[in-house]
Amino acid sequence: MPAMNMIQALNSALDTLLSEDPNVVVFGEDVGYFGGVFRVTDGLQKKHGLTRCFDTPIGEAGIVALGIGMSVNGLKPVVEIQFADYIYPAYDQIVSEAARIRYRSGGDFHVPLVIRTPYGGGIYGGQTHSQSPEALFTHVAGLKVVIPSNPRDAKGLLISAVEDPDPVIFLEPKRLYNGPFDGHHDKPVMPWAKHKASDVPEGRYVVPLGEAAIVRPGAAVTVLTYGTMVHVAMAAAEEAGIDAEIIDLRTLMPLDIKTILRSVEKTGRCVVAHEATMTSGFGAELCALVQQHCFYHLEAPVQRVAGWDTPYPHAFEWEYFPGPERVIQGLKRALES
């Protein structure tokens, strides 16, 4: 099996889908000839043709609306929003339309659309190249929200997302595109090739939506996280010598509640970690669910480690990004109280 980074894995997923299903089309800004600003669609136009993978005008609402209309006419569009920070112009099309069409039509129409978008910080992206807007989508009835944390999952989840009959917001942690990142910005970044999850099979395989992965079994405390923070949490647990059970949620909606509850009932303690701002972030939903379902198993308040409630700053990247040190503090709060 070839070692793939996340970009290559996503590219391989799209290549597989385009090869196997003539209804799959891929489009977005700079996605076609150029192959995408992050190279995720590199070579796809050349291999599959102009009408299968093409460039669009700069108009996010138009891109998503086009995808909705095509979905209704039997295609399976995979559209790209260049940065999650620029998905807001399409918010009306996503929330009022894609998410509601099956419901409001009594099941008459549905939208098997996938919206891929790079998200997350840790790259000196400043305010509009770093955001983590997942909570804006998990709050919307009718949307599925998926976030991979490694190449193997990225390909399998993207294939599942495209084959799923519902609209999926597929958030790609751009910090993880080229290698796992544990938050130690002062150390050289390891390439994916040295990570076991870079073993990506050729051809079709799926990682099912709605299933979390226990990436580090442990007994002392449960960490609920996703995206880049999976790797940060791993580093934090190792460095602090804490026997944490780290769960990569992979799908935020629908959530794998069973895996979460089983773990928290076992450990009695829980830390929720995400890059997104704290208040009304997806972590609040996780805390509420754990509190509701595991109240009598909990031995300490559920802790949250998240981005501060500020716009994402440029110069203060590492004061803002919830790195290993802050996760360790969260773990200690959960263990010591």
Add this chain to the structure above:
Amino acid sequence: MRNRGRLSLRIPQPPHRPGDTPDFSNIIVPPAGAMDRPPVDAKARDMIGYAYGLIRVLDENGQAVGQWNPRLGADVLKKGLRDMMLTRAYDDRMYRVQRQGKISFYVKSTGEEAVSVASAHALERDDMCFPAYRQQGFLIARGYPLLDMMCQCFSNARDPIKGRQLPVMYSSREYGFFTVSGNLGTQFPQAVGWALASAYKNDDKIAVSFIGEGTSAEGDFHHALNFASVYRAPVVLNVVNNQWAISSFSGIAGGEEATFASRAIGYSLPGLRVDGNDYLAVYAAMQWAAERARANLGATLIEHYTYRAEAHSTSDDPSRYRPTDEWSAWPLGDPVARLKQHMIAIGIWSEEQHLALAEEIAAEVREIQREAESIGTLAGGSRPQASTMFEDVFAEVPWHLEAQKKEAGV
């Protein structure tokens, strides 16, 4: 003090307010038949005049004149007249039903029946429509059961969309009528996407969409025109300019100095401005645009110039912002009256036949209303099962919705 003038803010105002005598003498109504019909492969840049003129077929004597005359047979005309009358009778009936408290809300299309009905008749049955909420005539013209429309408004057990939407938000895949959304303008670029998929599949179907002139101020209007132009989408984009967006006159939408059809020019699309109360003109313009789309020549923007004769909705009182008799002064008249006059003028219709048809339609609508009400209304009778509230959010009901359904006890 520098030698400069002071700026002042301009807010467009409609020509008439309540109490004023409506005067539309400033509206230029070119004679019927004055515009020639270009070939469907005409270059958009050679068609600029059509965006500022007004395509009209029916003259003041009820004769069909000029190159745009679609030369329809008596059967098509009779069907057109009947569907317009049926739409109006249905609207009148449902308006009354709302006043009786049996439905929560209703939207009439009075005065605009030609736009929807003639468009539907000019298209093929499997062309896809992305309507706004005032295109009930399109659905009626395609023969969608009036009973299902009423049941949707009543949100009863037979409501095809299971009581989930406000009245008039119809949906029917089978009849090529995309689910109506309360969010204005979203359907315009979606229609472009549908059309592109049709082209991608080398299909022969085209898409058509309708929005009001007020909605043309939404960003989605721009996206639709731009994407349609870039990819040469087989779509007909329609702006129904009925002069009013609730209480705002068309000048607030940007229509004071330029026509809505003229928006097409910057996108290199043909823009046709059509007498929206002229069944034959609407039919001919839609036919032209559909033919152009089917020939892979791309999209057309049509502005249907008409007048919203009634309140915006049952929640609106137009006497608060415009003269009550403004419609009677409207220079383009009533689409039903004008087609009727034409059919009488060419000897295929009579006052007696018209009266008989009106009575027949009224009885038909009354009968269907009785049947629909016997199934249930908002005030009583059957409802969709409350447990279905949790279905169709996703293809499969996820665990959290199962839990909520249980908690709701339905």
